[in-house]
Amino acid sequence: xxxxxxxxxxxxxxxxxxxxxxxxxxxxxxxxxxxxxxxxxxxxxxxxxxxxxxxxxxxxxxxxxxxxxxxxxxxxxxxxxxxxxxxxxxxxxxxxxxxxxxxxxxxxxxxxxxxxxxxxxxxxxxxxxxxxxxxxxxxxxxxxxxxxxxxxxxxxxxxxxxxxxxxxxxxxxxxxxxxxxxxxxxxxxxxxxxxxxxxxxxxxxxxxxxxxxxxxxxxxxxxxxxxxxxxxxxxxxxxxxxxxxxxxxxxxxxxxxxxxxxxxxxxxxxxxxxxxxxxxxxxxxxxxxxxxxxxxxxxxxxxxxxxxxxxxxxxxxxxxxxxxxxxxxxxxxxxxxxxxxxxxxxxxxxxxxxxxxxxxxxxxxxxxxxxxxxxxxxxxxxxxxxxxxxxxxxxxxxxxxxxxxxxxxxxxxxxxxxxxx
Amino acid sequence: xxxxxxxxxxxxxxxxxxxxxxxxxxxxxxxxxxxxxxxxxxxxxxxxxxxxxxxxxxxxxxxxxxxxxxxxxxxxxxxxxxxxxxxxxxxxxxxxxxxxxxxxxxxxxxxxxxxxxxxxxxxxxxxxxxxxxxxxxxxxxxxxxxxxxxxxxxxxxxxxxxxxxxxxxxxxxxxxxxxxxxxxxxxxxxxxxxxxxxxxxxxxxxxxxxxxxxxxxxxxxxxxxxxxxxxxxxxxxxxxxxxxxxxxxxxxxxxxxxxxxxxxxxxxxxxxxxxxxxxxxxxxxxxxxxxxxxxxxxxxxxxxxxxxxxxxxxxxxxxxxxxxxxxxxxxxxxxxxxxxxxxxxxxxxxxxxxxxxxxxxxxxxxxxxxxxxxxxxxxxxxxxxxxxxxxxxxxxxxxxxxxxxxxxxxxxxxxxxxxxx
Numbered sequence: 001x002x003x004x005x006x007x008x009x010x011x012x013x014x015x016x017x018x019x020x021x022x023x024x025x026x027x028x029x030x031x032x033x034x035x036x037x038x039x040x041x042x043x044x045x046x047x048x049x050x051x052x053x054x055x056x057x058x059x060x061x062x063x064x065x066x067x068x069x070x071x072x073x074x075x076x077x078x079x080x081x082x083x084x085x086x087x088x089x090x091x092x093x094x095x096x097x098x099x100x101x102x103x104x105x106x107x108x109x110x111x112x113x114x115x116x117x118x119x120x121x122x123x124x125x126x127x128x129x130x131x132x133x134x135x136x137x138x139x140x141x142x143x144x145x146x147x148x149x150x151x152x153x154x155x156x157x158x159x160x161x162x163x164x165x166x167x168x169x170x171x172x173x174x175x176x177x178x179x180x181x182x183x184x185x186x187x188x189x190x191x192x193x194x195x196x197x198x199x200x201x202x203x204x205x206x207x208x209x210x211x212x213x214x215x216x217x218x219x220x221x222x223x224x225x226x227x228x229x230x231x232x233x234x235x236x237x238x239x240x241x242x243x244x245x246x247x248x249x250x251x252x253x254x255x256x257x258x259x260x261x262x263x264x265x266x267x268x269x270x271x272x273x274x275x276x277x278x279x280x281x282x283x284x285x286x287x288x289x290x291x292x293x294x295x296x297x298x299x300x301x302x303x304x305x306x307x308x309x310x311x312x313x314x315x316x317x318x319x320x321x322x323x324x325x326x327x328x329x330x331x332x333x334x335x336x337x338x339x340x341x342x343x344x345x346x347x348x349x350x351x352x353x354x355x356x357x358x359x360x361x362x363x364x365x366x367x368x369x370x371x372x373x374x375x376x377x378x379x380x381x382x383x384x385x386x387x388x389x390x391x392x393x394x395x396x397x398x399x400x401x402x403x404x405x406x407x408x409x410x411x412x413x414x415x416x417x418x419x420x421x
Numbered sequence: 422x423x424x425x426x427x428x429x430x431x432x433x434x435x436x437x438x439x440x441x442x443x444x445x446x447x448x449x450x451x452x453x454x455x456x457x458x459x460x461x462x463x464x465x466x467x468x469x470x471x472x473x474x475x476x477x478x479x480x481x482x483x484x485x486x487x488x489x490x491x492x493x494x495x496x497x498x499x500x501x502x503x504x505x506x507x508x509x510x511x512x513x514x515x516x517x518x519x520x521x522x523x524x525x526x527x528x529x530x531x532x533x534x535x536x537x538x539x540x541x542x543x544x545x546x547x548x549x550x551x552x553x554x555x556x557x558x559x560x561x562x563x564x565x566x567x568x569x570x571x572x573x574x575x576x577x578x579x580x581x582x583x584x585x586x587x588x589x590x591x592x593x594x595x596x597x598x599x600x601x602x603x604x605x606x607x608x609x610x611x612x613x614x615x616x617x618x619x620x621x622x623x624x625x626x627x628x629x630x631x632x633x634x635x636x637x638x639x640x641x642x643x644x645x646x647x648x649x650x651x652x653x654x655x656x657x658x659x660x661x662x663x664x665x666x667x668x669x670x671x672x673x674x675x676x677x678x679x680x681x682x683x684x685x686x687x688x689x690x691x692x693x694x695x696x697x698x699x700x701x702x703x704x705x706x707x708x709x710x711x712x713x714x715x716x717x718x719x720x721x722x723x724x725x726x727x728x729x730x731x732x733x734x735x736x737x738x739x740x741x742x743x744x745x746x747x748x749x750x751x752x753x754x755x756x757x758x759x760x761x762x763x764x765x766x767x768x769x770x771x772x773x774x775x776x777x778x779x780x781x782x783x784x785x786x787x788x789x790x791x792x793x794x795x796x797x798x799x800x801x802x803x804x805x806x807x808x809x810x811x812x813x814x815x816x817x818x819x820x821x822x823x824x825x826x827x828x829x830x831x832x833x834x835x836x837x838x839x840x841x842x
Contacts, residue, residue: 248632314656
């Protein structure tokens with residue numbers, strides 16, 4: 001594989017389709033200017049230190065929590081959500097410690113919707129309290145055993161308390177997509193009137209689809225006037241798309257965690273959401289978030305929970321900007337926008353063109369020859385390309401194998417030319 | 422972590438929300454019975470041996486190709502797509518070999534839309550030829566340099582040839598979402614009238630969103646009468662959701678690869694698509710595909726291209742069915758559907774409840790005590806839970822640490838009781 005710079009000065013930056021450009025409307029099928037859509041003005045509630053702590057491998061000591069909180073703050077997330085201080089004595093202490101760091105991001109903690117938990121949360125000095133309670137028939141029956149009437153009564157009492165302390169408050173249902181629609185809207189309307197800052201919609205089991213999300217959020221947008229936060233689990237692979245659909249329908253806040261770590265296979269990953277949103281709303285995302293820090297934040301968290309960054313991770317997966325097929329490589333060399341929707345430079349990364357395979361093409365090989373300073377005619381490049389494809393048809397080639405073939409072919413050429421002269 | 426069986430006989434199988442049940446309408450927000458939707462009658466075009474060969478790490482020798490083709494056939498995919506026989510002499514031989522295996526799945530190969538490539542494809546004995554050409558202004562300008570009129574003329578000629586050989590034919594544009602809508606519809610209408618079996622829509626750069634997909638496919642559904650195949654890259658994390666939206670809008674075929682391997686970070690993964698569709702259309706998916714073989718197919722391909730299965734892979738990621746937070750574990754023990762949208766048993770897998778963390782709860786600990794045969798009252802369980810949370814607050818605990826705490830606490834209890842007697 002060989003790194004390539006932008007092949008021409010008019011390459012990735014000035015091209016109309018790369019995400020670095022002011023006008024994102026590279027597709028005739030996308031309109032980011034719907035009056036209801038918040039794709040170009042959303043906020044991130046980063047929950048690595050809450051949802052992420054529910055990841056099977058996660059154990060964050062105080063020092064690690066502080067490192068992660070600072071890294072997220074430098075990345076530019078709007079909110080950082082912490083594990084409930086009721087969970088354990090150390091969780092309580094850590095919550096206080098992080099509130100005391102003086103970060104730009106607002107600090108939230110996520111607690112059950114009862115007075116005792118809310119009081120502990122406020123004690124810690126958080127900027128906001130995220131209240132949650134299950135509203136699906138499953139959770140009403142098998143979890144807390146409370147009716148919607150009781151949930152509402154408790155919620156209003158807790159909300160009044162948190163507001164009286166001058167602290168932001170969110171009320172979220174859990175498993176919202178398996179909750180009765182009328183129950184949900186009744187509750188959300190009541191807490192909106194009680195003055196919550198946000199209501200939360202959660203796909204706790206990860207079963208929602210983008211159209212389900214759009215429909216529910218669109219309906220809710222007509223019922224409440226407060227902000228709408230959304231939380232999507234990734235059990236069925238839709239957590240990024242669901243977040244995008246929620247914003248299109250009027251949601252204002254998206255919950256993320258670094259690499260998506262959380263219960264089971266986790267939630268909307270911060271990095272994948274950035275990949276999605278930088279294509280939809282490049283100006284907003286590039287100006288607001290420190291995208292070049294993404295890789296470092298991901299490496300910090302991956303190391304803290306002892307996982308590898310998935311090979312297919314958007315943006316930072318090892319081959320996210322690697323081009324291999326000959327037909328792709330040829331076009332990428334002429335203009336990267338042909339096969340790249342995101343300019344890797346925005347994230348401080350570079351593209352690679354893999355030339356050592358049987359599906360390579362002569363345009364990619366010609367570019368490599370130029371990098372190596374080997375002068376050949378197009379016919380000669382085509383001939384050596386055939387040799388490379390022949391070798392790569394037999395066994396895997398490394399880049400130095402390919403380079404060796406190019407060099408030895410070039411030496412042969414020079415010998416022939418010397419003889420002719 | 423401790424494996425749990427279904428906690429009660431009426432557990433995962435008979436529960437109305439798990440995907441194993443006939444009625445998938447666990448959500449009031451989802452309707453799978455739209456007349457236009459194909460979510461319960463889609464087909465899979467499995468492209469690990471074509472798109473997958475464009476993955477940076479992929480080098481499949483003949484033996485590996487045969488193994489993968491057989492495994493996919495046993496899994497029950499409808500089509501297997503192979504690298505163009507024009508790519509290299511070995512690709513040509515391998516295509517012939519796989520066509521000769523007598524698999525139930527139909528064999529396709531994917532070639533550029535020209536007569537030479539189409540003839541090579543037919544020579545190999547494939548069941549179908551997938552023709553592709555770039556239609557976006559980018560690809561017209563920087564790749565093949567052909568106008569839409571020329572593309573159409575060539576396409577019709579090649580289609581007539583393939584049909585005359587009694588072979589299935591698909592015509593696909595490339596980078597469809599950045600192509601001019603009128604150009605696209607004009608081309609698709611012409612090839613439909615020429616009698617193609619399928620038209621293909623490809624999000625080659627991975628920039629489409631579910632609503633863009635729905636809109637384009639819905640429009641196309643009204644223009645052509647043939648089948649509609651769709652191909653989604655995952656650069657912005659939407660490849661699974663886009664496939665679902667395409668089916669809702671009337672697409673009939675979805676391209677997949679095992680673990681999503683392909684150019685850059687790949688396409689819709691077979692496993693993640695199964696996770697999505699088994700929730701949307703459980704009867705269809707469970708009866709049609711050999712879901713218990715998924716893990717084996719994924720392991721075969723992961724080993725062939727030397728990658729790890731991502732930690733957060735739907736279904737087969739190491740923690741996809743691990744529950745950790747106390748509030749989750751409690752409800753899962755009462756009824757797995759509370760926090761699981763998919764019954765792991767459908768895929769031949771089991772769930773785990775992690776109890777060795779500070780966010781565990783006493784209901785999970787009680788279940789572990791029961792598994793270990795340690796009799797305790799609820800108050801005693803609560804007391805030992807506090808001890809476990811205290812330890813887990815200081816350092817990561819392993820399951821044997823937790824079990825040791827439970828055993829030693831239980832011995833203390835027995836000593837006390839002996840003294841009292």
